[in-house]
Amino acid sequence: MxxxxxxxxxxxxxxxxxxxxxxxxxxxxxxxxxxxxxxxxxxxxxxxxxxxxxxxxxxxxxxxxxxxxxxxxxxxxxxxxxxxxxxxxxxxxxxxxxxxxxxxxxxxxxxxxxxxxxxxxxxxxxxxxxxxxxxxxxxxxxxxxxxxxxxxxxxxxxxxxxxxxxxxxxxxxxxxxxxxxxxxxxxxxxxxxxxxxxxxxxxxxxxxxxxxxxxxxxxxxxxxxxxxxxxxxxxxxxxxxxxxxxxxxxxxxxxxxxxxxxxxxxxxxxxxxxxxxxxxxxxxxxxxxxxxxxxxxxxxxxxxxxxxxxxxxxxxxxxxxxxxxxxxxxxxxxxxxxxxxxxxxxxxxxxxxxxxxxxxxxxxxxxxxxxxxxxxxxxxxxxxxxxxxxxxxxxxxxxxxxxxxxxxxxxxxxxxxxxxxxxxxxxxxxxxxxxxxxxTYIGRTDDVFKASDYRISPFELESVLIEHPAVAEAAVVPSPDPVRLAVPKAYITLAEGVAPDSATARAILGYAREHLVPYKRVRRLEFAELPKTISGKIRRVQLRGAEDDRGPVHDGARNTGEFWEEDFPGLKD
CATH class of the missing domain: 3.40.50.12780 (ANL, N-terminal domain)
Known part of the structure; x- marks a missing residue:
């Protein structure tokens, strides 16, 4: 019984x-x-x-x-x-x-x-x-x-x-x-x-x-x-x-x-x-x-x-x-x-x-x-x-x-x-x-950030980015900016066979420009393998820390595989 x-x-x-x-x-x-x-x-x-x-x-x-x-x-x-x-x-x-x-x-x-x-x-x-x-x-x-x-x-x-x-x-x-x-x-x-x-x-x-x-x-x-x-x-x-x-x-x-x-x-x-x-x-x-x-x-x-x-x-x-x-x-x-x-x-x-x-x-x-x-x-x-x-x-x-x-x-x-x-x-x-x-999920309290005084949900921007056929995975974090305080930057893992070059960067930034309102626009990207926990979750905190360590970028210095809107005439406001 x-x-x-x-x-x-x-x-x-x-x-x-x-x-x-x-x-x-x-x-x-x-x-x-x-x-x-x-x-x-x-x-x-x-x-x-x-x-x-x-x-x-x-x-x-x-x-x-x-x-x-x-x-x-x-x-x-x-x-x-x-x-x-x-x-x-x-x-x-x-x-x-x-x-x-x-x-x-x-x-x-x-x-x-x-x-x-x-x-x-x-x-x-x-x-x-x-x-x-x-x-x-x-x-x-x-x-x-x-x-x-x-x-x-x-x-x-x-x-x-x-x-x-x-x-x-x-x-x-x-x-x-x-x-x-x-x-x-x-x-x-x-x-x-x-x-x-x-x-x-x-x-x-x-x-x-x-x-x-x-x-x-x-x-x-x-x-x-x-x-x-x-x-x-x-x-x-x-x-x-x-x-x-x-x-x-x-x-x-x-x-x-x-x-x-x-x-x-x-x-x-x-x-x-x-x-x-x-x-x-x-x-x-x-x-x-x-x-x-x-x-x-x-x-x-x-x-x-x-x-x-x-x-x-x-x-x-x-x-x-x-x-x-x-x-x-x-x-x-x-x-x-x-x-x-x-x-x-x-x-x-x-x-x-x-x-x-x-x-x-x-x-x-x-x-x-x-x-x-x-x-x-x-x-x-x-x-x-x-x-x-x-x-x-x-x-x-x-x-x-x-x-x-x-x-x-x-x-x-x-x-x-x-x-x-x-x-x-x-x-x-x-x-x-x-x-x-x-x-509807917006993000972790630690991941949501402000850019030009607007609250940004990384997940919303990432969802747009992976619609592009060249993008396998994406993680968005704030990148320090002397004017806006911070701008959205995407770290991108590319689909197999896609070249991590300026043509690909321009295509992805252009796609984001077309599908996101101006204040949410991804303005920088970097091709990289995304850091993850051993359980497979993306460690945005690690990417964010890497950006914070750079400080406000005045001289336009780039990391390897990094591209900004400014690099492509016609994309920048």
Whole structure:
């Protein structure tokens, strides 16, 4: 007999599935389940395994064409076996486990096993170096590490030795001095928890990607992500039995969003297509071959996909979404022309699940990321008065006790208090709302800038720039100017085969001139590879810092690959 908490969770899930294409009713009728004790791996995943034991839960396609697939029943059994073995190695409730694995079966096995044990998972990307790991081990107060044999050498870094920490070493693959993960295969599979899991017990500690500062340590509970991602399931439109593909690297919150909780909440299949290097054609071929129903990718991937001939593939995709950064309208239009489906935008953060989105079956307005998703009350706060406004900082109203929100920044009570001030969670993002409740993203509070006393949204200018066929990616920042204080400057990554010369620069600046009002006009550009975080987000702060370091430019000095309006007669006002 399912526990009352499990029944409450299932009822909330089923309501969202039933109202998948009726956003007004879903927003009005959905309420977060009130849970006291809840363990998602035991109460939901294992129950799903009992209900549909032979349904594929995980399918991994590797670069060499080999595949691995596990059913819900196989993963339930295997994670129980691993949980028993980990407990025998000293992993107990509340212990912090640094989990640094690639997209491989052991990642999902360990995630489920840790949840069953009540351990706290610290996801980590394999791209981290020794100094990054030292920071996570120390600030995360790590007690146990699970990683691949190939990554174990990183833990010999002097910065890690200096922390003086003592933690259990578990390796997937044999390494001297490390416990061998494969020994868990000899353990009994029947798992019994040592007691109930409180719904508000900590489950996840995420180090944010740090686009502007040192990574923050975000804490989530057994409710906030497992249950909170009902909103993500609803936004994407995942239904039971779907094959869901999400392009995301382990170690980041979006991986948990769409490679663990949202699809498995719906009892769908998680599909992984591993690639040593991104290959649009191979990915599209696998989407067609594997029968993908729902597909999520960050804007960077969508921008690379439209460089391919999308119309050459007959894809079975029913629902397509983008997250991580705002999706440019030009990308949406190109996918619509090729496949006849609309890529739907959405908004969320490591600190939350999906807050705002365009769910299936609803009108998608160009440039808008949608409306508040069920369970969220969104307020746009005027930065001066602190009152609700038509344009302002996007905030989550705390009065409705939104389940899908972090408990706080684990390493900073001051930062938590600042984020949760005035009865609202402050996202740090600026947006506007129209009369029908549709919200349009403007930019990070750190990214929006003034030029000639006008407020400029980098995203709006970037969306125009990538419409030009020569532009693959763009990032706009203020460039110091002795007259205007600052002017918009675009750093441009060109499409393959395009020359970074003056003719290309003139064409792009001319295009911007034609499609932007004068005060928003891009007046300088520089051809460059855009700096990004290891999670793939553009670091505009780094570009802005480079411009600030130059100071007001009086002598017209240029960087290599940099062009100004003044260089092209006829473009300058």
């Amino acid at each position: 399912p526990s009352p908490s499990a029944q409450s969770f299932r009822a909330a899930r089923d309501l969202l599935l039933d109202l998948r294409e009726d956003h007004p009713r879903a927003a009005a009728e959905f309420t977060w389940p009130v849970l006291e004790e809840f363990n998602w791996a035991l109460d939901h995943f294992d129950a799903a395994a009992a209900e549909h034991p032979d349904r594929p839960a995980l399918r991994i396609v590797d670069p060499d064409g080999s595949e691995t697939a596990l059913t819900y029943a196989e993963l339930a059994r295997r994670s129980g076996q691993l949980a028993n073995w980990l407990r025998a190695q000293g992993v107990h409730r509340g212990d912090r486990v640094l989990l640094m694995l690639g997209n491989q079966v052991e990642l999902w096995e360990t995630t489920l096993a840790a949840i069953k044990l009540g351990a706290v998972i610290i996801p980590a990307t394999t791209l981290l170096d020794g100094a990054d790991l030292a920071d996570r081990l120390e600030r995360g107060q790590v007690a146990h590490v699970v990683t691949n044999a190939a990554e174990t050498a990183k833990f010999d870094h002097p910065a890690i030795a200096a922390t003086g920490g003592h933690w259990t070493r578990i390796s997937v693959g044999m390494v001297q001095g490390w416990l061998d993960y494969s020994d868990s295969l000899h353990t009994a599979p029947d798992f019994a928890p040592d007691g109930p899991t409180r719904a508000d017990d900590p489950l996840l500690l995420y180090f944010t990607s740090g686009t502007t500062a040192r990574p923050k340590l975000v804490e989530h509970t057994h409710t906030s992500y497992p249950v909170g991602h009902l909103s993500t399931m609803y936004w994407v439109g995942i239904t039971p039995g779907d094959v869901h593909l999400n392009i995301s690297s382990p170690g980041w919150a979006k991986h948990a969003w769409s490679n663990v909780f949202a699809p498995w909440n719906a009892q769908a299949t998680v599909l992984i297509v591993n690639q040593e290097r991104f290959d649009a054609a191979r990915l599209l071929a696998q989407i067609a071959r594997c029968g993908v129903d729902t597909f999520c990718a960050p804007p960077t991937v969508w921008r690379m996909l439209i460089q391919a001939d999308l119309g050459a593939w007959s894809v079975p995709i029913r629902e397509a979404v983008a997250a991580g950064e705002p999706l440019n309208p030009e990308v949406i239009e190109q996918v619509r022309r090729a496949w006849g489906i609309t890529v739907r935008d959405g908004f969320g953060q490591t600190e939350t699940t999906a807050q705002v989105g365009n769910p299936p079956g609803q009108e998608v307005r160009p440039g808008s990321m949608g409306r508040p998703l069920p369970g969220f009350t969104i307020v746009l706060e005027d930065p001066v008065s602190g009152e609700p406004a038509e344009q302002g900082e996007l905030c989550v109203d705390l009065a409705g006790d939104p389940v899908a929100l972090m408990t706080g920044y684990r390493d900073s009570e001051e930062r938590t208090a600042q984020a949760m001030r005035n009865g609202r969670y402050h996202t740090g993002d600026i947006a506007s709302r129209d009369g029908d409740g549709y919200i």
